Amino acid sequence: MSLEKEALLRALGAEVIRTPTEAAWDSPESHIGVAQKLQREIPYGIILDQYKNINNPLAHEFTTGPEIIAAVEGTPSTSSRPSSGKIDVMVAGAGTGGTVTGISRAIKKKHNKECIVVGVDPKGSILALPNDLNADGEGSMYIVEGIGYDFVPDVLSRDPKDVNTWIKTGDDESFAAVQQLMRKEGLLVGGSSGSALSGALRWLKTNAGRQVAESEGKNVVVLLPDGIRNYMSKSWFLNIAMESEPSPLAGTIKQILGSSKPNGVALQNGH
Template sequence: MVENYTKLSIYDDIVQTIGETPLVRLKKIEKYFNVKNELYAKVEFFNPGGSIKDRIGKYMIEGAKKEGKIVEGGVIIEPTSGNTGLGLALVAADEGYLTVFTMPDKMSLEKEFLLKALGAFVIRTPTAVAPGDPNSYYKVAEAVRNLIWKKKRPVTREELKEIVEYVQKLVKEEKIDELREILDERIEETPYAYIPNQYFNKYNPLAHYETTAREIWKQTKGSINYLFAGIGTGGTITGIGRYIKEKRRDVKIIGVDPVGSIYNLVKKGMSLEEAVKKAHPYLVEGIGEDILPETVDLSLVDDIVVVNDQEAFAMTRFLARKEGILVGGSSGAALYGTIKYLKENGVKGKKVVIIFPDTGRNYLTKIFNDKWLLENGFEIDDEKVLEGLR
């Protein structure tokens, strides 16, 4: 008789299935890399939208409703690398809101198609532009919001489609002056369009403080020694770190940052102004920043380890073959950074939890596509890349 490992439950809607994701021991990874610690992955693709961002999607929408920032018939707009958009789109579809997401063009096509499948509109923006530029994905989201506010009433799906197509045309044709004009116009705020703005939304870290962190504490029975997580908006590592530090100050919270991001530079004491000058594009999605969001508290982070695109992608691919866990590049970065940090610092005999934020199904045409890797100058012999960690 085959044992049934699944706890069957019945839910009233899909949103109720968010959270309570498993911890999975990475025994084969431990053995292959000779890691003298217990590695446990918090596998967040078990959320219905496929990522950890479902948690904040739920919290940010519920918070906006509670505070009267969005009303029935309103439009939720968000600049996203994809996963936060999916979390918001999932909850919005369940609750009846229209959605628009602005997304840099480096993000995978899978994410765009998934957002559209959930009924969302998507506007693609240039990747290599400053956050304050009118055609950055942050500012384009504001332009869409302003055009809806200007109507002073709820918009229909057809009206929203026209607004989205108009703004996408301005971005594509680089009509910066027209975008700036929309952004600079003084328009009365209404509850018919709302940007949760995950980078500055208190419900982002709160979601992880109240759910992810408590789950990890319960699952490890409080015996966790290290927590490794990539830093994007910083909400995940801040929320988890705050809760766990309240429980036990000696637990080490380690951030993982891609080469090209500013977090590791700021943590080392560099001024934000100087760090931003050194920021440059990278291809791993969902982690790293060229701004310092309000949702990150680096004082809760004990240390930061830096990982490059090649290391992240090789580990992501290797993990799928070795453990059967198909995740995205930020998970590969987190795992590579974990092993690198533990070995360089001689850490042994500890219980280590690593956040795996999303599913690898979002990256089949990129990370898991040899042709794409080769075209972008990456090595496809993963074991060769990872040899230095053994």
């Protein structure tokens, strides 16, 4: 968990206990094991339990899903941007799986039962079906936060009618996609949003995906769940932000200010 998330929770008055990421979910050292111990010992302790709580997928079925459906239905089809008026493909990362499960139910029950729902799972996690233990490095560590687990939460539907297919993503492609989203779209998103975009682009190159990509007016919705402000101290982001190629303006600025000023000084000081 990033420093930003810890600081925010502490600012709200929370106690934060850090547990080792590598601890197996069912070990006493894991975040779940520690929470259970604390619940047993603290009078009236309660675990809201995002992994089992049916209100997790329900929140997405009754809020996130309808919001996406309204946005797509409310966007008119034009000659330059033709639209089927439907969500034809929905791509979302899975952590607890509440998001992808709930949105899928909203879309399929009330909007388009033919929608193809693609779950995105990081390499190192075991959520994707079918689990190919050899191909995807299950159990290996990954840096992207918020998606993937070493167990299958109850709120993640295993019904292939809910989540039709899965794509595995790696850290590097996710962070590269975040950089593209920032540079090209001005969207300041977190790492799992990069995984969702990278997974979507890769799925669109599969046989089923190409049929969608090559048909006019198909709508592919990619969920970008978190902003970069939760991850600004992370080295993957600092590498993107501080070590990126100089912009086309860099040379001009150097000319104006003279070469005596080292790179970046004027901007860093805000002058």
